[in-house]
């Protein structure tokens with residue numbers, strides 16, 4: 442006997458991410474999932490976002506790492522609530538882990554929750570976490586062919602940061618090519634040139650984030 | 661990359677459906693797998709053979725139906741197939757398009773007895 446089903450195989454993650462989303466909607470928390478290769482500058486970007494957004498919002502961070510807590514310590518020194526999520530070998534974060542870890546935060550006292558995903562351009566893209574925004578970071582030294590090589594990441598992201606833009610002159614990095622390929626995959630993608638050492642589109646990025654946060658939180 | 665977790669997901673679905681239909685054995689599982697999904701079908705069958713041991717799905721055959729990546733180009737208005745290795749529109753060479761299929765990954769049907 443044949444039985445027709447049509448069941449999404451990753452449904453467990455989708456169900457869980459919907460639960461997270463509902464909880465964050467209720468508590469009025471804006472969650473941003475920050476993804477990129479090892480060393481692309483995820484922690485550095487988070488530090489810049491904290492400096493900017495904590496002027497007006499209460500910011501907290503979930504630090505995903507396979508093991509250790511170096512990045513979490515860096516954030517904690519800034520006086521920001523941070524919970525370390527060690528995936529114990531797994532190469533991405535799943536919604537279930539976020540659901541469990543939310544219990545460690547006082548969500549009534551948080552406006553913006555930043556997640557540093559595991560350094561990896563591949564599978565973090567496959568897992569929705571219940572976030573309001575996905576930010577992909579591609580840093581100049583990684584090369585300008587990464588959109589072609591890792592298309593899924595760039596097709597699911599809402600924002601792409603071309604990071605370490607201050608390094609552009611040392612690498613043959615074709616920014617126009619990257620934005621053209623990325624927009625091809627994802628016409629609604631917002632792309633910003635970013636650096637934690639110098640101003641590029643940093644202000645435009647902050648303005649866009651503020652608009653999106655305000656839309657959700659009404660403040 | 662998470663073919664093992666995925667395989668466990670497939671077995672869970674197979675168990676649920678088989679039990680609901682009072683089946684004794686799952687003979688085959690039809691899966692739709694888009695080329696854009698990043699899943700490696702051959703690995704899934706191998707994991708499946710190991711992980712399904714002792715379950716109602718033991719010995720079942722996975723029939724994996726690959727779905728090519730199809731785009732609808734907004735520059736030349738054509739629909740065509742692309743590969744992950746070359747993501748340009750094959751007709752006009754443009755990059756402004758919508759992906760209309762190739763991301764799917766789901767269990768489509770089960771053959772049980």
Ligand SMILES: Nc1nc2c(ncn2[C@@H]2O[C@H](COP(=O)(O)OP(=O)(O)OP(=O)(O)O)[C@@H](O)[C@H]2O)c(=O)[nH]1
Pocket residue numbers: 477478479480481482483484485486512559560604605606607608635636637638
């Ligand atoms: N020149 C330059 N270097 C940067 C910039 N941002 C980060 N870096 C450097 O890049 C290295 C990695 O930065 P991190 O922020 O730790 O990167 P990450 O993505 O968090 O790394 P993992 O968590 O280990 O995956 C550090 O040595 C930073 O100082 C930048 O805008 N310009």
Ligand SMILES: [Mg+2]
Pocket residue numbers: 483484485512557
């Ligand atoms: Mg880091």
Ligand SMILES: [Zn+2]
Pocket residue numbers: 531532533564565661662
């Ligand atoms: Zn992974």
Ligand SMILES: [Zn+2]
Pocket residue numbers: 733734735736737738749750751752753754
């Ligand atoms: Zn075309």
